[in-house]
Amino acid sequence: MPAPDNKRPASRLKTIKPSGTKEDSFFEQVYEVARQIPRGRVTSYGAIAACLGTRLSARMVGWAMNGAGSAKPKVPAHRVVNRIGMLSGKHHFSPPGSMEKLLKKEGIKVKNDQVVDFNTLFWDPVKELGF
DNA sequence: ACCATGACTAGAA
DNA sequence: CTTCTAGCCATGG
Numbered sequence: 001m002p003a004p005d006n007k008r009p010a011s012r013l014k015t016i017k018p019s020g021t022k023e024d025s026f027f028e029q030v031y032e033v034a035r036q037i038p039r040g041r042v043t044s045y046g047a048i049a050a051c052l053g054t055r056l057s058a059r060m061v062g063w064a065m066n067g068a069g070s071a072k073p074k075v076p077a078h079r080v081v082n083r084i085g086m087l088s089g090k091h092h093f094s095p096p097g098s099m100e101k102l103l104k105k106e107g108i109k110v111k112n113d114q115v116v117d118f119n120t121l122f123w124d125p126v127k128e129l130g131f
Numbered sequence: 132a133c134c135a136t137g138a139c140t141a142g143a144a
Numbered sequence: 145c146t147t148c149t150a151g152c153c154a155t156g157g
Binding site for chain 2: 045055057058059062064065068077080082087091093
C-alpha cells in the first residue's frame with residue numbers, strides 16, 4: 001500500500017497547463033470525475049478534491065470547472081455545488097439561471113439557489129469510485 | 132517579484 | 145448560533 005505521500009499526493013499539480021494548451025492532470029482529473037456524476041445526483045468541490053487527494057485545494061476544482069465549458073466531452077458542471085448544496089457557481093453559467101434549470105430538468109429540486117435534499121442526492125466520488 | 136482575488140472547506144472564536 | 149481565520153494554488157495586475 002499505501003505509501004502515503006504525506007503532504008503532496010498530487011504534487012504533479014505543478015505540471016498543470018491551464019487554458020489554452022491541453023490539460024494534463026489536475027483539470028483533466030476533475031473533468032473525469034465530474035463526468036462520472038450520475039444524472040440526478042450532485043457532488044461538491046471538496047468531494048472531488050478529496051477524491052484527487054487534494055482536499056484542501058477545493059478552490060482549484062472550482063477553477064478547473066471554469067474551463068469545463070471548453071472541455072470535451074462536456075462536463076456537467078451544474079452537478080457540482082459547494083459543500084452545503086448551494087449553487088455557488090451559477091453566476092458562471094450563461095445565463096446564470098441555466099444551472100438551476102438543468103438541475104431541475106434532471107429531477108433535482110432547487111430552492112433559493114440551494115439543492116433540496118442535498119444530503120440524499122449527494123454523490124461521493126471517493127465512496128462510489130472507491131478512491 | 133509582490134499583492135489581491137477566487138465556482139472552497141474546516142476549524143476556531 | 146454567527147463570524148472570522150487560515151490553508152490551498154493558479155491567474156492577473
